[in-house]
Amino acid sequence: MSKPSINLRDLVILVADGSSYFSMLVHGMLRGFGTSKVIEVRDAVDALRIMTSQRVDVLICDAKLPPHGGQALTRAIRRKPDNEHRTIPILIMSADTREATIKRARDAGANMVVAKPLSPLNLYDRLTWIAMTSRQFVDCPNYFGPDRRFKNDGNQKGSGRRKIDQPAEAAADSVDADAEPALRTA
Amino acid sequence: MADDQNQIARIFPVETRFQKIAQQPGGVPRDQALRQAFAAVEAVKPGFDAWLDGEMQCLVDAVARAQAGKPAAEWAETANLYSRHMRDVGTTMGYELLSFVANSLCEVLDAIEAGIPCNLESVTCHLDALVLARQPEYRALSPEQLPELASGLRSVADRVSVVHTDG
Numbered sequence: 001m002s003k004p005s006i007n008l009r010d011l012v013i014l015v016a017d018g019s020s021y022f023s024m025l026v027h028g029m030l031r032g033f034g035t036s037k038v039i040e041v042r043d044a045v046d047a048l049r050i051m052t053s054q055r056v057d058v059l060i061c062d063a064k065l066p067p068h069g070g071q072a073l074t075r076a077i078r079r080k081p082d083n084e085h086r087t088i089p090i091l092i093m094s095a096d097t098r099e100a101t102i103k104r105a106r107d108a109g110a111n112m113v114v115a116k117p118l119s120p121l122n123l124y125d126r127l128t129w130i131a132m133t134s135r136q137f138v139d140c141p142n143y144f145g146p147d148r149r150f151k152n153d154g155n156q157k158g159s160g161r162r163k164i165d166q167p168a169e170a171a172a173d174s175v176d177a178d179a180e181p182a183l184r185t186a
Numbered sequence: 187m188a189d190d191q192n193q194i195a196r197i198f199p200v201e202t203r204f205q206k207i208a209q210q211p212g213g214v215p216r217d218q219a220l221r222q223a224f225a226a227v228e229a230v231k232p233g234f235d236a237w238l239d240g241e242m243q244c245l246v247d248a249v250a251r252a253q254a255g256k257p258a259a260e261w262a263e264t265a266n267l268y269s270r271h272m273r274d275v276g277t278t279m280g281y282e283l284l285s286f287v288a289n290s291l292c293e294v295l296d297a298i299e300a301g302i303p304c305n306l307e308s309v310t311c312h313l314d315a316l317v318l319a320r321q322p323e324y325r326a327l328s329p330e331q332l333p334e335l336a337s338g339l340r341s342v343a344d345r346v347s348v349v350h351t352d353g
Contacts, residue, residue: 007213011204019271021230021237025278028226034214057204064270087200095273095289117277117285120223124216131208140195147197 006124006131008035012054015040016047016061016073017093026060029120033127042066044073051077051085058127059085063094063105063113070094071108078109078144086144087137089130093118109145111135227278234279238320244268245316249309258298265309266295272316283319286329286336287312293343308342315339 017023023040030038041047043066061070070092092105095116105113114126135146248265269291276285291312298304329336
């Protein structure tokens with residue numbers, strides 16, 4: 001079966017990375033994929049400024065983004081209830097793909113971590129996965145973001161770990177293809 | 187406590203604008219999209235050496251401050267920044283060894299930034315390795331093809347990391 005294509009025309013992708021050269025590379029890849037508008041910023045302050053002045057459909061940001069890192073930026077976006085970008089897909093790029101780093105990104109509310117160095121294939125596949133996979137959002141006192149469990153198919157008794165989880169049958173349409181390891185990328 | 191939080195968790199479906207549009211037909215077909223993206227990467231390669239010269243110079247300048255006796259706070263973060271820049275693009279540009287060496291240097295600099303006593307030799311040996319890694323005869327080699335260099339740098343970074351972890 002051939003792998004799916006995605007339509008990135010008419011989408012705005014914000015690339016936040018402190019390195020202009022790296023950003024230029026990602027920009028080139030995204031334009032090659034057919035993205036009509038790619039915006040580059042060098043720090044979190046500019047990223048937030050852009051998001052208050054215009055629509056952004058996806059944020060791709062560096063884990064080490066100045067001044068406080070991509071996780072802090074992710075939390076800032078997810079935390080604010082009146083932020084119209086609160087639920088946008090966020091990919092964090094990191095050369096450090098140790099489990100602890102990935103968990104930190106996940107707990108900040110990132111949709112996915114993509115490994116640096118980045119290849120066009122990796123980036124395309126991650127974007128495709130996010131586009132094609134529906135994930136519920138969780139809003140609770142200490143977290144706002146995509147469901148970190150990925151797979152909400154309930155347990156044998158018909159409910160998940162949370163008391164409010166639906167029975168397995170009712171939740172089946174929200175099941176994702178892969179459980180948590182999918183957050184960890186190539 | 188955890189149960190209390192679970193009880194008040196709100197779980198709801200989200201369909202983003204990205205998902206709606208990305209799933210529509212009419213985009214660039216996958217194979218063509220990847221071809222175009224690889225072509226975009228190739229297009230920036232000619233300028234890579236000049237960019238690398240600039241990054242190396244900034245890294246060398248930062249380390250020179252360390253050699254002049256400045257405290258880590260005045261140079262390690264800057265050195266780490268330029269080292270990360272090289273690590274992040276090296277492999278994509280066909281300089282796999284450069285990425286490997288820069289990654290090892292980042293580990294050393296992370297530890298120094300975290301406060302371990304600075305061993306300048308662990309930094310300067312990485313600088314020498316970076317100079318080597320960008321030479322035409324070395325740039326396309328993988329660390330596995332240079333096991334002595336790779337294991338030597340690895341052991342330097344590990345030694346620093348152990349101090350970092352223990353300390």
